[in-house]
Structure formats: C-alpha cells, structure tokens
Amino acid sequence: MEQVSETFTVDLRRLAVLRELRRRGSLARTAQALHLTPSAVSQQIAALARELGAPLTERAGRGVRLTGQAQLLLAHADLIAAQLERARADLAAYDGGGRGSVTIGCFSSGILGLLPDALTALAERLPHVRIDVVEAQPPDLFTALDAGQLDLAVAVDFAAAPPHTDRRYHRVDVLRDVLDLAVPAGHRLADRERVALRELATDPWIVGDARSCCGAVTRSVCAAAGFTPDIRHAVDDWGALAALVEAGRGVALIPRLVRPLYAHRRLALPAMRGTPPSRNVFAAVRAGAESDPVLTAVLDQLRATAADLFG
Incomplete structure (x- = not known):
C-alpha cells in the first residue's frame, strides 16, 4: 500500500x-x-x-x-x-427557515401515541413545511438517517440503537414510556392496588420477540424480579397482545404510548411496587443539523407534546 x-x-x-x-x-x-x-x-x-x-x-x-x-x-x-x-x-x-420538508422516521408505537398530536401542532407552527413520516426501527432507522433519506429519527434506547456517545448524531430525550402491567379483568390480582411482579411468576405471559425493545425489557424485568416468564404467546402487535390479555390468555407489560389500542378493552392495570419499568424514547438528527431552524422546531415540539401527553 x-x-x-x-x-x-x-x-x-x-x-x-x-x-x-x-x-x-x-x-x-x-x-x-x-x-x-x-x-x-x-x-x-x-x-x-x-x-x-x-x-x-x-x-x-x-x-x-x-x-x-x-x-x-x-x-x-x-x-x-x-x-x-x-x-x-x-x-x-x-x-x-420555515419552509421546506422534513421526513421523520419513527417506531410504530411512537407513531401511534406521540406523532399525531405533535404533527397537528407542527401544522400550525410550521404551515409551509411538509412533514412526512416513515415507520422504521434501528438499525435501519439510522442507516436511513445517515443516507439522508430521513431528517429526524425517533427511537427507543436498546441494543440496536446507537449509544449516547455516538458523535454522528445530536440527540434529545423525549419521554420515559412506562410499561404498565396488564392482566385480565377477572384476574386474581385485578383489584389489588399494588402488585409485586414476582406474584405473577406462575402466570402465562404474552411477550414480544426477544430482539424487540419491549420483548427484551419484559424478560429482563422478570429476571430482575427473580423468575423466568412462562411465555405462552409470542406477539409483537400491541393490539393483538391486548386482545389476548382481555381474553384471559395471559398477562403482559404494555407501553403507555399504545394506550389508544387497549383503552377500550376490559383489562386491569394494577400498579407495580417500586419503580415501574420504562423505556427511554429519544429523537436524533445528524450531528450539525441541530442548528437547522425547522429541525429545532420539530425537536422542541416533540418534547412539548410528550410533556403534555405523559407529563
């Protein structure tokens, strides 16, 4: 050479x-x-x-x-x-600024629980900016951001996401998405004010894929509580998961971001003792792009909407 x-x-x-x-x-x-x-x-x-x-x-x-x-x-x-x-x-x-277009890449439950209100507010705040949304998750989400196919990424911190030290991105924390314990309405613990997770060690569980954020979180939370969940149903669709809980097929942890999918169902959501499990939702742009006035407005609105919805 x-x-x-x-x-x-x-x-x-x-x-x-x-x-x-x-x-x-x-x-x-x-x-x-x-x-x-x-x-x-x-x-x-x-x-x-x-x-x-x-x-x-x-x-x-x-x-x-x-x-x-x-x-x-x-x-x-x-x-x-x-x-x-x-x-x-x-x-x-x-x-x-104030003109142009922004393409946001976001995971599915973020699109459901966060983006609708944020986009409504942005339509008033940036009336001449076109905002498009693409569903994507890491690592593909950040490949598209690097390639310029996306301008902003909304993701959850877990193994496939870039670390906080990655200098390629400017990132801001948007919200802590709490995972609620969901049990069938007739469950023995449904009327309890607070439940220790270990009390569900013998229950059948409904859990997502181990490679997904919530699937990984559920497994690790149960392990920290001292048991391995008996996974009877492997389901990544939150609406289907909530339907199975309602039908009495098992218990699960469900993110509050997807509450619109299960608010109408007959489920019990007893509070867990201690600090409830959660996942960190963040937004990222390519390093250097944080001074773009349009992207700054979008980042600010995402955080403001999250504060309004989840306080």
Whole structure:
C-alpha cells in the first residue's frame, strides 16, 4: 500500500459505505442495508483505500474487520459529516427557515401515541413545511438517517440503537414510556392496588420477540424480579397482545404510548411496587443539523407534546 499522500481527495459516498460497514459488521449485512451487492461494497472500500493509500479492512476468519487506519478515518468522517450538516443548517437559517420538508422516521408505537398530536401542532407552527413520516426501527432507522433519506429519527434506547456517545448524531430525550402491567379483568390480582411482579411468576405471559425493545425489557424485568416468564404467546402487535390479555390468555407489560389500542378493552392495570419499568424514547438528527431552524422546531415540539401527553 502506498504512503498516504499529502493531498488527496475522498469520495464522501465511499465514506458512507465505510461508516455503514462499521455499523453492520459484515460486507453482506452492509450490502443488504445499502441495496448493493457484497462485491460492490468490497469494491467501494477497496477504492477508498487506494485513494487514501491506507488499508481499511483486514481478514477476520471468513469475514473482515476494520483496521486502525479505518477507525481513525471514521473519526474524521464523523466530524466532516457534522460540519456539512452545519453548513446546510446555516444556509436554511439564512433565509429564516420555515419552509421546506422534513421526513421523520419513527417506531410504530411512537407513531401511534406521540406523532399525531405533535404533527397537528407542527401544522400550525410550521404551515409551509411538509412533514412526512416513515415507520422504521434501528438499525435501519439510522442507516436511513445517515443516507439522508430521513431528517429526524425517533427511537427507543436498546441494543440496536446507537449509544449516547455516538458523535454522528445530536440527540434529545423525549419521554420515559412506562410499561404498565396488564392482566385480565377477572384476574386474581385485578383489584389489588399494588402488585409485586414476582406474584405473577406462575402466570402465562404474552411477550414480544426477544430482539424487540419491549420483548427484551419484559424478560429482563422478570429476571430482575427473580423468575423466568412462562411465555405462552409470542406477539409483537400491541393490539393483538391486548386482545389476548382481555381474553384471559395471559398477562403482559404494555407501553403507555399504545394506550389508544387497549383503552377500550376490559383489562386491569394494577400498579407495580417500586419503580415501574420504562423505556427511554429519544429523537436524533445528524450531528450539525441541530442548528437547522425547522429541525429545532420539530425537536422542541416533540418534547412539548410528550410533556403534555405523559407529563
């Protein structure tokens, strides 16, 4: 490999591929996320390495891993991307903002419980801004944000979401979404004012996929209470889950964000002893974009709506 030259150009599109490889960890998953072939991803990375005169990947078993030079480059790439976003935001602010379009990516229960009121308020606050919504979850949500397909992401903190230290994003906390205990109306504990979760150790449970946020939270909360839930039904649709609880098929933890889906059902929601389990909902934009006046208004409105709805 040639020495890094004193002057070189970098194709930002190839940097984006390298950033996605860092996120996905393999050529195959990176190719799938970017709608490319693994060969095309490999060629993009190889071309970037030739531009820089530095190796960016090395063999690791049957796959590849990033070199130290690649990690160094990505630290600079994050700063470059943030500076470009600041330039775009400054240009938007120059004309006073208030026009244009914003595409929000959000998880399904956030779309149900948070966005309707927020979008209604934003229609009055930003009447000349078009706001579109796309349902998405990490990691695809942040791949789309990186690629510019989304302007703002609303997500839940869990394993697939970026950490708080990720410099690629400016993030703000929006709300703590409490998970309520839901039992059938005729359940033995339905009329109790407060319930210890361990009292439900012998009940059948209705739980989402372990890879989903709430599925993971339910399992960890039960483990912390000293038992492994007897999962009889694996359901990721909150409306279906609430229907099964109402039918007496089991007990569950249900986020307050999806209350519109179960408010009409005959369920009991006894309070849990101690601090109830919850999940942190946050919003993120690409680093540097937080000075865009339109995105700032959207972020502010999301937090204001969350405070009004969930206090």
